[in-house]
Amino acid sequence: MTARKKLSLVARCAALFLVGALAVPADPPARKDESRVTAQTLHGTRQRLSLRIARNWASVTMGDRLLVLDSQSHQVAAKQSAENWSLFGSIGNGPGEFFHPSEIAVDPMGQKIAVYDAGNHRVQVFDETFRLLATVAVQKKVYGLAWWRGGYLLLGQPEEGALLSIYDPREGFVGTVGESATPSEFSRLQPGFRRTYSKAVNRTRIVTTSKGDIWVAFLHLPLVRRYSSDGRLVGERPLVLDGLGPLPSYYEAVWDRSIDPPSATYINIDGVQLPLLIKDIAVHSDTGTALLLLGNDWVATLDHGLRLRLVSEVVGCAGTFNRLAIDAPRRVLLLTSLEESALCEVNLDALLGVSPSDAGSEGAAEH
Amino acid sequence: MKCANVKSIRSSQPGTGSAGSSWWKRLSQSSTAKSMVMLTLGSALLAFGLYKHKLLGPTPALEYGRQLAPQEIEGVGGQVLRLSEGSWYFLMSASTDDLALVKYLSQLMEGNGLHFKSFQPIVLIDDEQEPLTEFEFRNFLTFPVMALHTFPHNELENLGLHGHDRAYALISPSLEVVFASSFLQTNDLRLLLEKHLGTERQGSVRALEPGDAFPSLRLSQVAGPALELHVPGSVREWMVFTAQCITCSLKNQMEQLAEHQELFASQDGSGEVAVIFSSSFDEYDLVAKLQQLRLSTLPVYLSASPVIGLEDPYLQKSLYVEDVLVVDVDDGGRVVEIRGFSEVMQGLRAAGSTR
Numbered sequence: 001m002t003a004r005k006k007l008s009l010v011a012r013c014a015a016l017f018l019v020g021a022l023a024v025p026a027d028p029p030a031r032k033d034e035s036r037v038t039a040q041t042l043h044g045t046r047q048r049l050s051l052r053i054a055r056n057w058a059s060v061t062m063g064d065r066l067l068v069l070d071s072q073s074h075q076v077a078a079k080q081s082a083e084n085w086s087l088f089g090s091i092g093n094g095p096g097e098f099f100h101p102s103e104i105a106v107d108p109m110g111q112k113i114a115v116y117d118a119g120n121h122r123v124q125v126f127d128e129t130f131r132l133l134a135t136v137a138v139q140k141k142v143y144g145l146a147w148w149r150g151g152y153l154l155l156g157q158p159e160e161g162a163l164l165s166i167y168d169p170r171e172g173f174v175g176t177v178g179e180s181a182t183p184s185e186f187s188r189l190q191p192g193f194r195r196t197y198s199k200a201v202n203r204t205r206i207v208t209t210s211k212g213d214i215w216v217a218f219l220h221l222p223l224v225r226r227y228s229s230d231g232r233l234v235g236e237r238p239l240v241l242d243g244l245g246p247l248p249s250y251y252e253a254v255w256d257r258s259i260d261p262p263s264a265t266y267i268n269i270d271g272v273q274l275p276l277l278i279k280d281i282a283v284h285s286d287t288g289t290a291l292l293l294l295g296n297d298w299v300a301t302l303d304h305g306l307r308l309r310l311v312s313e314v315v316g317c318a319g320t321f322n323r324l325a326i327d328a329p330r331r332v333l334l335l336t337s338l339e340e341s342a343l344c345e346v347n348l349d350a351l352l353g354v355s356p357s358d359a360g361s362e363g364a365a366e367h
Numbered sequence: 368m369k370c371a372n373v374k375s376i377r378s379s380q381p382g383t384g385s386a387g388s389s390w391w392k393r394l395s396q397s398s399t400a401k402s403m404v405m406l407t408l409g410s411a412l413l414a415f416g417l418y419k420h421k422l423l424g425p426t427p428a429l430e431y432g433r434q435l436a437p438q439e440i441e442g443v444g445g446q447v448l449r450l451s452e453g454s455w456y457f458l459m460s461a462s463t464d465d466l467a468l469v470k471y472l473s474q475l476m477e478g479n480g481l482h483f484k485s486f487q488p489i490v491l492i493d494d495e496q497e498p499l500t501e502f503e504f505r506n507f508l509t510f511p512v513m514a515l516h517t518f519p520h521n522e523l524e525n526l527g528l529h530g531h532d533r534a535y536a537l538i539s540p541s542l543e544v545v546f547a548s549s550f551l552q553t554n555d556l557r558l559l560l561e562k563h564l565g566t567e568r569q570g571s572v573r574a575l576e577p578g579d580a581f582p583s584l585r586l587s588q589v590a591g592p593a594l595e596l597h598v599p600g601s602v603r604e605w606m607v608f609t610a611q612c613i614t615c616s617l618k619n620q621m622e623q624l625a626e627h628q629e630l631f632a633s634q635d636g637s638g639e640v641a642v643i644f645s646s647s648f649d650e651y652d653l654v655a656k657l658q659q660l661r662l663s664t665l666p667v668y669l670s671a672s673p674v675i676g677l678e679d680p681y682l683q684k685s686l687y688v689e690d691v692l693v694v695d696v697d698d699g700g701r702v703v704e705i706r707g708f709s710e711v712m713q714g715l716r717a718a719g720s721t722r
Contacts, residue, residue: 072554091558092546093431099548099555119548166373175373231372263709 042299042351044317044335044344049079059323059336062106062113062128066325066334066343069104069115076104076115076130088130093120096132103145105153108210108285114153114169116142123153125169134169143219144204149212149229156204156216163216164206177214177231181221183251186238193255207283207290215290215302217281222247224281224290224302235306239278239292244310247294250276265295280323282333289352291333293324299333301352311351317344428547429458429527429534435542440526442517448526454485455564456538457556460515460528463494463652466502471553471647473508474673479566485540486564491515491523493531505651537563553647575676579702581605581694582675586643586668589650590657593666604640605694606708608648609678621656623712628665630715641666645678677705 049068058069066079074091075098089098099119106113112133113126123145125134136153144156148166152174157165162176180200187193203219212229226235239247248267253259253276259267266273275294282291290302297320299311314321319337326348327334333351335344427433440448450456457472459465469490476486492499493515503512515523515531527547528534535551536544537559546559560566575582606624624642631640642665644653650669657667677692691708 074555074558090562091555092562093548119550162374177373227372233372264713 041312042314042346044314044346046317046319047343047345049336049341049343057322057336058102058104059325059334060104060106061325061327061334063110064327064329066327066336067104067106067113068336069101071100071102071118074098074101076101076113088126089115095135096124096126096130098124103142105145105147107147107151108208112147114145114147116145116155118142123155123167123169125153136167136169136172138167140165141202143202144206144216146206146208146214148208148214154206154208154214156202156206158200158202163204164214178216178225178227178233181218181223183221183249186221186223186249187252190252190255193252196255197251205278205281207281209283209288210285213288215281215283217278217292219277219279220250222249222278224278224292224306226304226306235304237306239300239308241274241300241308241310244272244274248274248276250295279321282324282326284326284348284352285328287352291324291326291351293321293335297321299324299335299346299351314344314346317342317346319344426524426529427527428529429536429544430547431544433527433544433547435526435538435544437542438522438526440518440522442513444514444517446511446513446517448489448491448513448518450489450538450542452542453540454487455540456487456489456536457560458489458491458534458536458538459551460491460523460532460534461493462531462533463492465533466492466512466649466652467647468551468553468556469502469508469512470506470649472556473506473510474647475557475560475566476509479560479564481560481564481566489513491518491528502649502651506649539563573676575694575702575705577702577704579676581696581700581702582677584643584674585671587650587671589644589653589667589669591666603695605696606640606642607674607677607692607694608642608644609674609692623708624665627708627712627715630712639666641668643674644669645674646670646672 057071060067060069062078068077068079069075070077074089076088078086078088080086089096089101091097091099093099097120098115098117100117101115102118103116104113111128113128113130115124115126116138117124118141121138123136123138123142124132125136126132138155138157140157140159142155142157144154144164146154148154151169153167153169154177155165155167156163158180160173160176163178163180165176166174168174182200183197184194187197201218201221205217205219207215209215213234214227214229214231216225216227218224222239223236224239225233228234241247248269253264253267259276265277265279266275268274273296275296275298277295279293279295281293283289284291288304292300292302292308294300296313298313301309301311303309314335317335317337319342321335321337321344323336325334325336326332327345331348333346333348335346336342337344435450437451438449442448459469459472461468469488469492472488472490475481476488488510490510490512491514492512499512499514502508515528527536533549535546535548537546539545545563548555557566606627628640644667646669648669653667653669677694693706693708693711695703695705697703
C-alpha cells in the first residue's frame with residue numbers, strides 16, 4: 001500500500017471515528033496507541049479436527065457437542081469426543097439432504113437445530129438426533145441465522161426489505177425486524193463511494209440470548225446492533241478498538257484498492273494488522289457479554305452497553321480462525337480454523353475475567 | 368406474536384364491502400372501461416383454450432422427485448436425446464464455460480469404470496459457434512456433446528430445460544430425478560456419483576509436503592517458452608491450477624496470473640515460474656484464453672493426469688481446496704513451501720507497493 005493510500009485510509013478511519021463520536025454520548029476518546037499493550041493475550045490449546053474436507057463452514061455448540069457445517073461436503077459433523085465425529089446428511093435435494101448449506105443455529109434449549117440449505121432454498125429444522133422436524137422454503141438469500149424466542153427463526157435477509165426476516169418453522173415468513181444498513185452511511189468523505197455503496201449490506205451474523213435479545217454483527221461494516229426481545233433497537237455503534245481507534249472500513253479499503261483481493265480480512269497500517277471485518281459473534285449466556293472474532297483473528301468482548309474491549313490475539317493456536325462458539329458447560333470458547341482444520345479452546349473464565357467496566361471505550365448509543 | 372417493532376405482513380388485508388360495489392358501478396358506466404373488460408375476458412378465454420390444448424400453461428421443471436417418461440428427442444443433425452428405463456443418466460444443459468466439467472465427468476467415468484455400468488451422460492451445450500465434435504475428439508470423450516439449439520425448443524421445455532438456464536440432473540434407472548440443480552461444481556459431481564453409483568475410492572491419499580520431491584508429471588506444453596524441466600533449479604515456482612472448482616473462476620484467475628507475471632518479473636527475477644494446469648482443463652480453451660491475455664512469455668503446461676498430492680479431493684488439508692496452489696521448489700527439485708495463490712499475490716502486491 002502506498003503512503004498516500006495509508007494516509008487516506010487513516011484519514012477516513014478518523015472521520016469514521018468522528019461520526020461515531022457524534023452519534024454517541026460524549027466520552028473520552030480512545031487513546032491513540034500503535035502498540036497492543038492495552039490488550040490481554042489469550043492462551044489457547046489447539047486440537048486437530050478430523051474432518052475430511054472443508055471450504056466454507058459454520059460452527060456452533062449444542063451443549064458440549066460441537067457442530068460443524070461443511071458447505072463443500074454438504075454435511076453436518078458433530079464432534080462427540082476428540083477423535084469421534086458423527087456425520088449427518090449428504091449431497092441432495094431430498095429431506096435431510098443438503099446442497100451447499102451455509103448457516104447453522106441451535107435453539108437456546110439445545111433441542112433443535114436449524115440449517116440453511118442454500119442450494120435448495122430452504123431451512124431444515126432437526127431435533128438433536130438429526131430427525132427432520134420441519135422444512136421452510138426460503139427464496140431470498142440468507143446470511144445469518146438464529147433461533148428467537150417463541151420458536152421463531154431469524155434470518156439475515158435484507159432483500160426482503162428489512163434487516164432480519166422472522167420465520168415460523170411451520171408456517172414460513174411471518175414478519176421482519178430492524179432496518180438494513182448501507183456502507184454509504186459510514187462514509188462522509190467520498191460522494192462517489194456513497195453512490196456506489198448505497199445498497200444494503202447483506203452479510204450478518206446473528207445471535208440471540210435466552211431472554212430473546214438479538215445481537216447483529218455486520219460482517220463488512222464495523223458495526224454491531226442490539227435489539228430487545230420485542231424487536232426494538234436498543235443499541236448501535238461503530239466499533240472502536242480500545243487503544244487503537246476506530247476499525248477501518250472494509251468497503252473503503254476495497255474502493256481505493258488498499259486491499260486486493262477483496263477477500264482480505266485485515267489491513268496493515270504502520271506495521272499493525274487492523275481488522276477489516278467481523279468474522280463472527282457469540283453471546284455468553286450467563287453474563288450476556290458478546291464475543292467478537294475480528295478479521296485479524298483478535299477476540300474482543302462487548303458488554304450490554306456495547307462497550308468494546310479488545311482481548312487480542314490467541315497464543316498457542318497458530319492459524320486463521322473462521323468461527324467462534326461458546327461451549328457453556330465446559331466454560332470454553334471455541335475458535336475453529338478452516339485452513340488448518342483445527343480447533344482452539346480458550347478458557348472462558350480467564351477471558352471474561354477482564355471486567356467490562358474497565359473498558360476504555362465510550363458508552364453505547366441508546367435508542 | 369405481539370411485537371411492537373416487528374412488522375407483520377399479515378396485517379395488510381385488502382378492504383372489501385360497500386366501497387367495492389360503488390367502484391364497480393362507476394367502472395361499468397364508462398365505455399372505455401367496458402371495452403377493456405371485454406378485451407381482458409377475451410384474452411383470458413383464449414389463454415384457457417390454449418392451456419386446454421397444452422399450448423400454454425406451466426411448463427414442468429426438471430426438479431427433484433419428478434418422474435420422467437421414456438422419450439426420444441431428435442436433433443437437427445440427427446443426434447438423439449434418449450431416456451429409457453434401466454440406465455442412470457446425468458443430464459446437463461450448460462454453456463461452453465462448462466466444458467471443463469464435461470471433461471472432469473469423462474475422467475470420473477474412466478477412473479471408475481462407469482462406461483461398463485449403465486450410466487450415460489447427456490450433455491447439451493448452448494453454443495452455436497464451438498465445433499463440439501472437435502472438443503469430443505481432443506478429449507477422447509466416449510459420449511457425445513450436443514448443441515442445445517439443434518433440438519426442438521418445445522420438447523426440451525417439456526423435459527424441464529427452460530431457455531438458456533443451466534440445468535444439471537441425475538436420473539435414476541426408473542427415470543426419477545434424484546438430484547437437480549441450476550449450478551454444479553466438480554466436487555459436487557464427484558459426490559453425487561459416489562453417493563448414487565457407489566464410485567467411492569478406497570484408501571487415503573497423502574498430501575504433498577515440504578521436503579517431498581515435486582511429483583513427476585507427464586506434461587505437454589501449451590504456451591510460452593520451453594523449459595529445461597530436468598535441469599536442477601530451472602524452475603523455482605510451480606503454479607498449479609487444480610481441478611477443485613474448474614468451473615468457478617478461471618477467467619479471474621487468468622487475469623491474476625497476468626498480474627503475477629508482471630509483478631514477479633519486476634521484483635525478484637531469479638529462477639522461473641511455470642504453470643501447470645490440471646488434466647481436467649481443455650487445451651483448446653486454455654490456448655484461447657492465454658492468447659486473449661497475452662501470456663505468451665510464461666511457460667504453461669497441461670498435465671496428462673491429476674497432480675497427485677495436490678488436487679486429490681480426499682486430501683485433508685484445507686489449503687488444498689484452493690483453486691490455484693503455488694509450490695516453491697529448491698535446486699534439487701524438492702518442495703520448500705506450498706501456498707495458496709491469493710496469499711502469494713498479496714505478498715507480491717505488498718512488496719510492489721513498498722518499492
